[in-house]
């Protein structure tokens with residue numbers, strides 16, 4: 586079937602939104618998060634050794650379990666830290682960086698932006714970015730949408746939480762995905778994004794992050810979802826889990 590790609594939005598349209606000057610302080614985490622990992626144990630010379638796995642990946646080994654109920658956290662250097670469930674981690678965990686991603690879906694089409702600079706440049710994606718100090722995730726989602734596409738949501742609801750793990754970055758990214766069905770203003774090209782409408786049947790997955798073909802279909806079906814994605818060298822998807830939910834707990 587011939588492609589029915591919709592035209593690019595006019596480049597010359599001035600964006601009405603003028604972002605405030607950048608702030609220097611950024612919020613990189615909400616509260617410390619304990620990730621659940623699989624721990625297989627074996628006895629070695631009278632001591633119990635734990636090997637931690639998450640998403641099929643071995644994270645590390647060498648922890649001694651002394652009979653208490655232990656929880657494990659993934660660490661920067663790929664090892665595991667132990668706590669007894671009351672917050673006394675022996676090593677500090679790396680909390681995920683919080684980000685937002687807003688996808689505008691109206692009728693049978695979706696608004697994506699070609700990322701012009703920074704992380705993910707060259708990919709089509711929704712609009713979003715890092716949650717800054719002093720703002721809620723929802724507020725960050727509204728701000729990033731406005732900064733990157735020039736539009737303001739009339740209604741917006743959270744649809745998913747995706748966590749991206751990288752073997753070349755110790756800090757996971759927790760991306761909160763929102764749906765906008767109605768908005769005010771006109772999408773226009775900004776310094777960061779060049780917006781463009783795509784028919785739902787023609788989403789350009791070959792020019793998007795490798796996880797997108799896995800969860801976009803659930804987003805398009807109107808479902809709630811939570812996923813974990815593991816990347817090699819930032820861009821190559823190695824493994825994942827994705828769960829469709831009745832309710833999002835965060």
Ligand SMILES: Nc1[nH]c(=O)nc2c1ncn2[C@H]1C[C@H](O)[C@@H](COP(=O)(O)OP(=O)(O)OP(=O)(O)O)O1
Nearest residue numbers: 684685686703704705712713714715760794796797
């Ligand atoms: N694997 C992935 N799949 C996906 O669909 N979106 C991803 C993704 N990894 C990151 N993203 C999204 C999350 C977020 O909306 C965006 C990355 O945000 P940015 O780095 O552009 O943040 P900022 O706009 O705050 O950037 P700066 O102002 O340049 O620091 O890419």
